[in-house]
Amino acid sequence: MNHDTYLNSYLAEILKSAHSVAVVGASTNDHRPSHWISGFLLGKGYRVFPVNPAHAGSTILGQPVYASLADIAEPIDMVDVFRHSDHLDALVDEVLAMTPRPKAIWCQLGVRDDAAAARAEAAGIKVVMNRALVSEYPLVYELTHAPHPGSAHAA
Numbered sequence: 001m002n003h004d005t006y007l008n009s010y011l012a013e014i015l016k017s018a019h020s021v022a023v024v025g026a027s028t029n030d031h032r033p034s035h036w037i038s039g040f041l042l043g044k045g046y047r048v049f050p051v052n053p054a055h056a057g058s059t060i061l062g063q064p065v066y067a068s069l070a071d072i073a074e075p076i077d078m079v080d081v082f083r084h085s086d087h088l089d090a091l092v093d094e095v096l097a098m099t100p101r102p103k104a105i106w107c108q109l110g111v112r113d114d115a116a117a118a119r120a121e122a123a124g125i126k127v128v129m130n131r132a133l134v135s136e137y138p139l140v141y142e143l144t145h146a147p148h149p150g151s152a153h154a155a
Contacts, residue, residue, distance in 0.1 A: 020077045021077065021078045022079045025083045037082075038061055049063065070097065079095055079102050079106070086113075089115070091116070095120060105126070110130060114129075
């Protein structure tokens with residue numbers, strides 16, 4: 001897949017279908033983007049599982065922090081990545097070892113590794129790279145509030 005651009009429908013479907021999100025690289029520092037996004041996702045009704053070995057056993061926004069994806073006992077729909085690109089290959093290994101596997105991996109701004117993405121996609125996992133999840137979230141609203149044929153809002 002070409003990861004230079006994405007169809008809005010591709011992004012919206014990933015965000016709409018996910019209900020549980022592992023935030024890898026989650027921070028206890030409320031000035032860090034991973035902390036903000038965890039709060040944003042919680043506010044939108046997602047179940048959030050912060051992952052950071054340095055903070056395992058503590059909590060972030062009231063959610064227990066896990067050392068690794070393998071430590072999460074519940075199914076995860078999406079893995080949201082706040083790690084440097086050079087960690088993505090090993091993270092894909094962790095994702096591929098999960099049972100069941102997440103439906104998607106979302107890599108935040110600046111995070112991209114095309115070879116790692118290709119491995120995940122070959123296993124049936126959707127991948128988004130170098131995109132701010134919070135910036136794409138309005139697509140979910142558009143998808144869930146699209147006018148229906150015959151409605152007063154239809155053109």
